[in-house]
Amino acid sequence: MDQISVLLEQYKLYVEMADRVSIRRGQTNRFYISLLSGLLTLVLLTQEKGLFSQHQSILLVAVALLGVALCALWNINIRSYRQLNTAKFKIIHEFEQQLPLAMYDREWDVLGKGEDSKKYLQLTRVEQMVPFLFAIPYLLLLIAVIFSGAL
Numbered sequence: 461m462d463q464i465s466v467l468l469e470q471y472k473l474y475v476e477m478a479d480r481v482s483i484r485r486g487q488t489n490r491f492y493i494s495l496l497s498g499l500l501t502l503v504l505l506t507q508e509k510g511l512f513s514q515h516q517s518i519l520l521v522a523v524a525l526l527g528v529a530l531c532a533l534w535n536i537n538i539r540s541y542r543q544l545n546t547a548k549f550k551i552i553h554e555f556e557q558q559l560p561l562a563m564y565d566r567e568w569d570v571l572g573k574g575e576d577s578k579k580y581l582q583l584t585r586v587e588q589m590v591p592f593l594f595a596i597p598y599l600l601l602l603i604a605v606i607f608s609g610a611l
Contacts, residue, residue, distance in 0.1 A: 467559070471555045471556075474548070474551065474552060474555065478545065478548040482545065485538075485541040485545075488534075489534075492530065493590075495530060496594050499523060499526070499527055503520065517608070523598075523601070524599070524602035524605065525598075525602065527595065528595050531598065532595075534590075534591040538591070541584075542584040553568075
């Protein structure tokens with residue numbers, strides 16, 4: 461196998477690995493959305509039925525803090541995946557310097573290198589807003605319990 465064939469195989473494998481990181485990132489997002497939605501649903505269902513009336517305030521504070529902590533952890537995960545993808549695409553661009561056409565590098569140029577939101581709004585920036593939006597009901601729950609004087 462000649463050097464260009466080896467390089468091309470490495471390139472294909474590396475692009476595939478970058479794609480797998482994106483797939484894992486999506487799965488991680490779905491996990492957090494499901495977990496946080498389920499937790500909030502559980503709180504709402506138990507509120508209606510009064511299942512935790514004896515220690516309800518302490519439980520609600522614990523759930524609210526857990527929800528906020530999970531949102532913070534989710535945000536850290538998103539940032540970590542972003543850093544990993546940034547590194548992977550930097551290496552892909554280096555690979556492409558040795559190939560006849562640097563497709564990803566050219567695509568990044570066409571998209572304005574992510575600096576012009578009219579050309580390309582980076583998905584990670586939008587994605588990072590979601591944990592903050594999910595944290596709002598948990599923060600409101602925490603505030604409501606604290607100001608209700610039930611503690």
